[in-house]
Amino acid sequence: MATTLIIAEKPDAALHIAEALCTSGEPRKRSQAGVPFFEVQRGEERILVCSAVGHLYTVASKNDERRSEYPVWDFLWKPKHFVERGRVRQEKCIQSITELSKISDRFVNGCDFDVEGSLIGYVILKYACNGADKVAKRMKFSTLTAKELREAYVRAMPALDFSLAYAGMCRHEVDWLYGINLSRALTQSALKASKRYSTLSTGRVQGPTLRFVVEREREIGTFVPHPYWLLQTTVDIDGKLFEVEHERERFDVMSQAERAVADCAGKDGVVEGVESRTYSVSPPTPFDLSALQADAYRHFGLTPRVTLGLAERLYLDQLISYPRTSSQKLPPSIGYEEVLRGLGIIEPYRSFTQMLLAGVLVPNEGRKEDPAHPAVYPTGTVPKRSLEPREQKVFDLIVRRFLSTFGKPATKQSDKAIIKVDKHAFFLRGSRVLEKGWTLYYGPYAKTDDVILPPLKRGQHVHVTNIRLQDKYTQPPPRYNPGSLLKEMEDAEIGTKATRADILETLYKRGYVKEQRMIATPLASTITEILSKFCPKVIDVKFTRELETKMQQIELGKMSRENVVVETVNYLKPIINELKAKESEIGKELTSIVGRRITESITLISPCPKCGSSLRIVRSPRTKKRFIGCAGKWKTNCVFALPLPQFGALTLLNKRCAECGFQLVQVRTRGRRPLVSCPRCYATRQNATKVEAVTMSPLDQK
Amino acid sequence: MSNECSLCERRKDESAQFCPFHLAAAKNLEDSYVKWRDAYGEDFTKELYYAKLEHLDETGQGVKDVLPLLRKSVTR
Numbered sequence: 001m002a003t004t005l006i007i008a009e010k011p012d013a014a015l016h017i018a019e020a021l022c023t024s025g026e027p028r029k030r031s032q033a034g035v036p037f038f039e040v041q042r043g044e045e046r047i048l049v050c051s052a053v054g055h056l057y058t059v060a061s062k063n064d065e066r067r068s069e070y071p072v073w074d075f076l077w078k079p080k081h082f083v084e085r086g087r088v089r090q091e092k093c094i095q096s097i098t099e100l101s102k103i104s105d106r107f108v109n110g111c112d113f114d115v116e117g118s119l120i121g122y123v124i125l126k127y128a129c130n131g132a133d134k135v136a137k138r139m140k141f142s143t144l145t146a147k148e149l150r151e152a153y154v155r156a157m158p159a160l161d162f163s164l165a166y167a168g169m170c171r172h173e174v175d176w177l178y179g180i181n182l183s184r185a186l187t188q189s190a191l192k193a194s195k196r197y198s199t200l201s202t203g204r205v206q207g208p209t210l211r212f213v214v215e216r217e218r219e220i221g222t223f224v225p226h227p228y229w230l231l232q233t234t235v236d237i238d239g240k241l242f243e244v245e246h247e248r249e250r251f252d253v254m255s256q257a258e259r260a261v262a263d264c265a266g267k268d269g270v271v272e273g274v275e276s277r278t279y280s281v282s283p284p285t286p287f288d289l290s291a292l293q294a295d296a297y298r299h300f301g302l303t304p305r306v307t308l309g310l311a312e313r314l315y316l317d318q319l320i321s322y323p324r325t326s327s328q329k330l331p332p333s334i335g336y337e338e339v340l341r342g343l344g345i346i347e348p349y350r351s352f353t354q355m356l357l358a359g360v361l362v363p364n365e366g367r368k369e370d371p372a373h374p375a376v377y378p379t380g381t382v383p384k385r386s387l388e389p390r391e392q393k394v395f396d397l398i399v400r401r402f403l404s405t406f407g408k409p410a411t412k413q414s415d416k417a418i419i420k421v422d423k424h425a426f427f428l429r430g431s432r433v434l435e436k437g438w439t440l441y442y443g444p445y446a447k448t449d450d451v452i453l454p455p456l457k458r459g460q461h462v463h464v465t466n467i468r469l470q471d472k473y474t475q476p477p478p479r480y481n482p483g484s485l486l487k488e489m490e491d492a493e494i495g496t497k498a499t500r501a502d503i504l505e506t507l508y509k510r511g512y513v514k515e516q517r518m519i520a521t522p523l524a525s526t527i528t529e530i531l532s533k534f535c536p537k538v539i540d541v542k543f544t545r546e547l548e549t550k551m552q553q554i555e556l557g558k559m560s561r562e563n564v565v566v567e568t569v570n571y572l573k574p575i576i577n578e579l580k581a582k583e584s585e586i587g588k589e590l591t592s593i594v595g596r597r598i599t600e601s602i603t604l605i606s607p608c609p610k611c612g613s614s615l616r617i618v619r620s621p622r623t624k625k626r627f628i629g630c631a632g633k634w635k636t637n638c639v640f641a642l643p644l645p646q647f648g649a650l651t652l653l654n655k656r657c658a659e660c661g662f663q664l665v666q667v668r669t670r671g672r673r674p675l676v677s678c679p680r681c682y683a684t685r686q687n688a689t690k691v692e693a694v695t696m697s698p699l700d701q702k
Numbered sequence: 703m704s705n706e707c708s709l710c711e712r713r714k715d716e717s718a719q720f721c722p723f724h725l726a727a728a729k730n731l732e733d734s735y736v737k738w739r740d741a742y743g744e745d746f747t748k749e750l751y752y753a754k755l756e757h758l759d760e761t762g763q764g765v766k767d768v769l770p771l772l773r774k775s776v777t778r
Binding site: 218220221222223224225226227228252253254255473474475476522525526529588589592593596 | 711712713722723726727730731733734737738740741742743755758760761762763764765
């Protein structure tokens, strides 16, 4: 009996594949090297479905040199557990897949159909299954529904999608070459100049992305507002007050604005007429990932990475199609009617689906295409579990967007009443929805604020009750938020739909940006200044975009991965050599900022409750124990101190204790959950225990 | 001559007074005066201009850093 081994990307996907392909009974859950896999019988064929846990292999240096050494040009693909500590799960996973491959005759890559999924499966088949990549087939699917998975297995591609896998390999290799060399150059320069270690990093996409934020910060920091004036005017129409706007949106010269006020003060206005315009608003296009992330941020405040995580959970639950897509197309092959009938079972959508099913179904598609997947759409499957609130929100947004794309255009009317006061014209504006069209389905996500004008007749007199000047100033450009920065990256065509959200998270993690309205830190400005001074091309959007294009060419089989990697090395070599030659110069520029960064990382927000000086994490020179001490010790003789856990990596959190308001600390110890505690409450409890122990002396107990 | 900007820790060119960030702020400040004078009238002085900008939330931090130095030079 032939045995087929299918590699899925995640355990949930493996279960769905096993369930879909099983023709007799239930899939049997078994385990190999402690890692679960599924065994199913499909006619005469035995199928083993195992899963990876994301990437099991990674790019790493060939020569295992010290972390401080650079440049590094030679690399290999190595098991992740060889390179990163604590990757026990990945190690066991490779062992399990290797053992299963020994008893298998056929191989199928069943990972998600995109660059990363193709790469994950290819590398596992090549390295863990003894070169099975040469004989393996490829399943292509966009949803994890049983019907589509069965179809994908029966009609599997006869060979792996090598061009996609090579494009993925190339991206990882090029990013590794950039990251390792540039980050080591920055870190070592700072270390040698300041004798203090602080991880500084940049990358192929990270550098240009950070530049957007830093340049915006610079624009805001050097902004000089300009004055202008508005006329705040209120008119009385049939006993009701309305704000009207002057025909000149704003006055740039104060004397002209003052003259207008003088002209109109105390006078009545006359209605000259009402202009109405009817226009139609087309339905929205289906969601690609970026549009979904932008809308989820706008409506729910979810960061792009969180939205992607939630969408992936919905995909693994068979509720939506594959979310990592750049397509705005919904081909008829997804089965519009079937999806709508499925959604009709869910109460809030029942009436909408009935309305749509009564008409002709043609979605309003956008221009963007993705060769691998359609736009994000609901599969029509009813949730089998109760979705957590954020999942429910994203699911609702996706369903309503899908329904809206089939809706009719909305018809709106905008009204403008013209009121003449002296020689000045004022406008009273209104708007209303005439036909709801698609906005009915989009519900809370479609703006439909009606402003109805009062009935007005030509020649009607209205009384100006108030007119005064309002001082205004031009505003600096707004700071980026995760949604708008993601859009900027997409417009600049840097990064991919799958990696952009992670890059934004890295900017926060590295301390380059802070807060939701992204503020570039001084460290970010310094790093960007250094890179633009010593290697401007590294943060040049155009250059990064060209590299992206080359990787897309690999996907299309028009360029070879080797050529792009060699080109990258040849390009980076002189840059890195120059950075190395100028280490001390760069180090000088980084010294003060690194020093400040280290100081910030050990200084608490909460001041000393005794003397008000700042509190810092310090280590006793005598006992070598760490504790929180008062920085005012040398000035005020303050001896305030709080104990700290002695083991694990300590981080000061940007959160305060709910009980006493003191800053919380987090301790990370390998193999354990991070421990969050309040040093002050801990000390109070310790002291209480001591007091209790003293009170309950043996004598008292008697 | 120090290579550090007199307003922050950033490095500056030897011949320059400020770092590139504060230089840009100072340039914007000088360039914008004409617009403010056009808006308020010919008798709008630089002193008044600086005083107004100092208290506006919209004014960039770099500009606010430079303002005291420029105000001093006007007073002299």
